[in-house]
Amino acid sequence: MVSTLRQALDLLGGVVLGKDTQLRLSLACLLARGHLLIEDIPGIGKTTLAKALAVVLGLEFKRVQFTNDLLPGDVLGVSVFDAAQSTFVFHPGPVFTNVLLADEINRGTPRTQSALLEVMEEQQVSLDNSTRLLPRPFFVLATQNALDQAGTYPLPESQLDRFLFRISLGYPDLDSELELLGRSQNAGRPTLPEAVSNAGEVLDLQERVDHVRTSGPLLRYVRDLLDWTRTGGRFVNGLSPRAGQALVRASRAWAFLEGRDFVLPEDVQAVFPSLAGHRLRSADGSGVDPAAILDAVPIP
Amino acid sequence: MIHDKRRFSITLLALALAFAPHLPHVPIFVGIFVCAAWGYALGMQYRGWPVPPRWLRVVLALGCLALVLFTYGRSFGRDAGVALLSLMLGLKAVESKSVRDMLALLFLAYFVVVTNVLYSQTLVMSAYMFFSVMAVTAALVHLHSGESRLLPDLRRGGLLLVQALPLALLLFVFFPRLQGALWGVHDQRDEGVSGFSETLEPGSVANLSLSREVAFRVDFPGPIPDRDSLYWRGLVLDSFDGLTWFRDLPVELAQSRSENFSQQAVPYTLTLEPHNKEWIFALDLPVFAPRGTVLRSDRTLAGMRMVSSRSRFELVSDPAPEQTPLPGPAWIALPEDGNPRSRDLARQWKDSGLSPAEMVAAALELFREGGFVYTLRPGAMAADIVDQFLFATRQGYCEHYSSAMAFLLRAAGVPVRVVVGYQGGEENPMGGYLIVRQSDAHAWVEVWVDGRWQRVDPTSVVAPQRLVTGVESFVPQGQGVLLPEGIRALRQVGRFFQLGWDAANNSWNQWVLGFSHERQRGLWERLGIDPTTIAGAGKLAAFLAAGLCLTLGVAFAVMLRSRQGERDQVALLYGRFCRKLAAIGLARKPAEGPHDYAGRIGRQRPDLGQAARDVIDAYVALRYRGSGDPAAFKRLIEEFTGRTF
Known part of the structure; x- marks a missing residue:
């Protein structure tokens, strides 16, 4: 593995305790140029994770708390008339950053939500007949509270597709909990680590992920997985080709994190649950179990 | 379009x-x-x-x-x-x-x-x-x-x-075979089948002597009997009209013995080519009639129907003739007149008080010493053919000798009949069976001596090698011009291929075409299935169904296999590796990736961990990294699957 990434993971592990897999997935998501949706209850460390990720990688970090009176302009930015210069001057919104934490995204109105989601896809902001590129890398971490649905606007499926992964953090294990409790007595907030990287290096890493090899049998495996979700009427809709491409990209990133320059079926299996869980809805209304899909599809 | x-x-x-x-x-x-x-x-x-x-x-x-x-x-x-x-x-x-x-x-x-x-x-x-x-x-x-x-x-x-x-x-x-021809519409105007007619006249056998066509093939379970005892009787002719021997007397059925064979009895299987006649050739003398045939009192076999397709017969022959009562006067009947010189000769024998056996000896002596020539081209003869042959031309083929001998003996009052059939045959060393061709067609006589019909072959005294080497030594070859050595060698090679081809055809006929309704029944019986009973039919159906299921199952398994993409070499070898491990309870789950598998093997069987890890690393390199040495991988697999644990 690239030493930067190992260091970053070590440092992140010191901040978000006992969540190695989630940290890896977050990092893989960033390396695969995807966006991350974290679904969990409040106070579990979502913000800490986002902030730590940005800081460790030396990226710019901003945060938007979504509420139902949040307007697109509050996210993207607005043009304000400057009387002195007699022109409209654009005031960039919080979206102009490397890592954006969109907290409780389901509390925003659909209008604002779509404004953000569009930007996530386009990586640029089009306002007032001008297009402004976002800084690269651009990585959105959105959180939503899955249980508390009152007064929320749940993201429609088509927009969930914009997120490469959906993960949940869950409670820390007992040891981590103990350490966490001790720590909060001391300082209340964890001290954020030093940056070990910068935006340029992250872009370079993203570039290198693209060159991770995928062999024919591996692509056949991905195809079989996609095919399995589409046939047999198990799901309302099967995984889309875009989801398939995303799966390959994510697997590459995971393999890269594992220090390999080629993808193994295990890489696909590692990222598949986070990738497929929010994209599939079972036909009979029961929950989707991505692990069951993995068990059902043989590796060619 | x-x-x-x-x-x-x-x-x-x-x-x-x-x-x-x-x-x-x-x-x-x-x-x-x-x-x-x-x-x-x-x-x-x-x-x-x-x-x-x-x-x-x-x-x-x-x-x-x-x-x-x-x-x-x-x-x-x-x-x-x-x-x-x-x-x-x-x-x-x-x-x-x-x-x-x-x-x-x-x-x-x-x-x-x-x-x-x-x-x-x-x-x-x-x-x-x-x-x-x-x-x-x-x-x-x-x-x-x-x-x-x-x-x-x-x-x-x-x-x-x-x-x-x-x-x-x-x-x-x-699958149950239909009895008889499948289509029931066998066209009768099939190509003219060469073979005997029901009469014997000068030239009728000689005409066949050039035909290399196969008449029948014989398979002896034991050693093939001596060549000079291989007389295949087809028809017994009992009447003579001055030119032609033919069948006129009513025939009775003889009792067919299916057991109590003598020591000399020879069992064999005869596969008869279709000749569109009902008679069936058998080695002297058949003792019992297989299914679908009858045994006549003149010890010839006849089918119930014409032999219009290749047929197989299981036969037993016993060379020793049986005692029979004195035949009636019809067996010494001759035309009223004609052939006076021959009649004179017969009368001389009779007057000098020769016994029938002595007369036979005298006739054979005549043929041996009288300057007779055995030839395929005796020339045409008009009236009084026996006289002409015996006293003028002295050139003839087996039908001339048989006909003349029968005439002489009948004129002397000895019961005698003419038998037509085949003599000899060619052993095919590649199949261990005997091929009898049309060119082996032959005619001989049977004389009633000492209460038995005894075979006498006048040709054997004129041309003894006819019985040893077959008729081919008499077939004119290029008008006496000696063939160069090379061509003769070439002929030998050709003969070798001919025999090989005949052996292949014979196997095909025996095993494929000859697999008739009866033989299928026989096979079923050996498997303990009697299709005439309900239980047997059920057993048969179950047999068929089980076989079908098995075949389809194998086909399905193969299909599944190939769908899993095991067709390429690396995957096949990896499959072998996985099966080897499956035998010790470490089967790879279908959705288990190579590294996971290696980890599991290492945990459950630490002793195998390193070896398995080596194999899997090589597999991963070949299959997913796109590099590595397939030959080395193969060696690793072979090494691993060769181990015992």
């Missing part, structure tokens, strides 16, 4: 292959029509000729039907059916517009291939049919595959056929 001209041409080619063997059978106009129609269809594809209008096609179709009805009239059988099928094959090609039409053509082609069986069931034809079915299948595959090359489709067609073989074999052995 079918846009793909190539596919259409290939379809037509397959059709042509299927149809080609029918060309000699169908009337000439059918052949011309089919070729013309196919030519036009090709023109439609390549030159853009118009599709004939619907009314024209209807008229053509009806016209063809009328033509066939007109040609064959009421006897709408095999030939008419094939002719009609061929015509429609031509017409269908002309109206083929879509892939669907081509499919119909190809399915029709399968049917055309099958109809070849109605004409010929030889080994060569079967091989050709196999080939044409493969070609049609390949065309079918090609129609769907869209490959630009034909070879992979041909290979797949062949593969499909080979995969079908076990099922075909199963059905061949166990």
Whole structure:
């Protein structure tokens, strides 16, 4: 593995305790140029994770708390008339950053939500007949509270597709909990680590992920997985080709994190649950179990 | 229009292959029509000729039907059916517009291939049919595959056929066979079959002596008896009209013995080529009549029906003749007049008080010392042929000697009869069986001496080597010109191939064509199945069903396998590795990746961990990293699967 990434993971592990897999997935998501949706209850460390990720990688970090009176302009930015210069001057919104934490995204109105989601896809902001590129890398971490649905606007499926992964953090294990409790007595907030990287290096890493090899049998495996979700009427809709491409990209990133320059079926299996869980809805209304899909599809 | 001209041409080619063997059978106009129609269809594809209008096609179709009805009239059988099928094959090609039409053509082609069986069931034809079915299948595959090359489709067609073989074999052995001819419409006007007629006259045997055609083949379970005792009797002739020996006296049935054979009894299996007569050849002297035949009192065998297809008989012969009562006067009857000199000679013998045995000896002495010549070309004789032969020409073939000897003895009052059949045969060292050809045709006499009909072969004293080397030494070869050494060696090689080919054909006849209703029954009985009872029939059905399920199951498993992409070498070898581990309870789960698998093996069997890890690393490199040495991987696998644990 690239030493930067190992260091970053070590440092992140010191901040978000006992969540190695989630940290890896977050990092893989960033390396695969995807966006991350974290679904969990409040106070579990979502913000800490986002902030730590940005800081460790030396990226710019901003945060938007979504509420139902949040307007697109509050996210993207607005043009304000400057009387002195007699022109409209654009005031960039919080979206102009490397890592954006969109907290409780389901509390925003659909209008604002779509404004953000569009930007996530386009990586640029089009306002007032001008297009402004976002800084690269651009990585959105959105959180939503899955249980508390009152007064929320749940993201429609088509927009969930914009997120490469959906993960949940869950409670820390007992040891981590103990350490966490001790720590909060001391300082209340964890001290954020030093940056070990910068935006340029992250872009370079993203570039290198693209060159991770995928062999024919591996692509056949991905195809079989996609095919399995589409046939047999198990799901309302099967995984889309875009989801398939995303799966390959994510697997590459995971393999890269594992220090390999080629993808193994295990890489696909590692990222598949986070990738497929929010994209599939079972036909009979029961929950989707991505692990069951993995068990059902043989590796060619 | 079918846009793909190539596919259409290939379809037509397959059709042509299927149809080609029918060309000699169908009337000439059918052949011309089919070729013309196919030519036009090709023109439609390549030159853009118009599709004939619907009314024209209807008229053509009806016209063809009328033509066939007109040609064959009421006897709408095999030939008419094939002719009609061929015509429609031509017409269908002309109206083929879509892939669907081509499919119909190809399915029709399968049917055309099958109809070849109605004409010929030889080994060569079967091989050709196999080939044409493969070609049609390949065309079918090609129609769907869209490959630009034909070879992979041909290979797949062949593969499909080979995969079908076990099922075909199963059905061949166990599917109940119909008794008698499948189609019931065996055309009787088959090609003239050479062989004996029911009479013996000068020249009738000699005519056969040049024919290399096989009369029958004989398989002895034990050693083949001496050549000079191989007399295959066919017919016994009892009456003479001055020129011809023929059968006139009523025959009775003799009692057939199926047990209590003597020490000298010889069992054998005789496979008779069809000769369209009812008699069946048997070694001197048959003692019992197998199913479907009767044993006559003159110790010849006759079938209930004409032998119109190749037939197999299990026979037993005992060379020792039985005691019989004195035959009636009919057995010494001769025409009123003619051949006076021979009658004089016979009367001399009789007057000098010779016993029948002595008379036989005297006749043989006459042939031996009288300057007689054994020849295939005795020259024509008109009246008083016995006199002419005995006292003038002294040149003759076996029928002359037999006929003359029988005449002399009858004139002297000794009961005698003429037997026609075959003598000798050629042993095929490649099959251990005996081939008896038309050229082995022979005639000899049986004299009633000492209460028994005893065989006397006058030819044996004139030309003893006839019995040792067969008739071939007498067949004129190039008018006495000695063949150069090289050509003789070449003939030897040719003979070797001829015998090999005969052995192959014989096996084919015995094992494939000869697998009759009776032999199938025999096989079932050996398996303990009696199909006449309900339980037996059920058992048979269960047998068939089990076989079918097994075959289909294997096919399904193979299919599943290949769907898993195990076709390539690396995956196959990895499969071997996984199976080896499965044997010790470490089966790879279908969805288990290589590293996970390696980890699990390492945890459960630490002793194997390193070896398995090495194999899996090599596998991962080859399959996922796209590098590595396949040969080294193979060695690793072989090493691993060779271990015992």
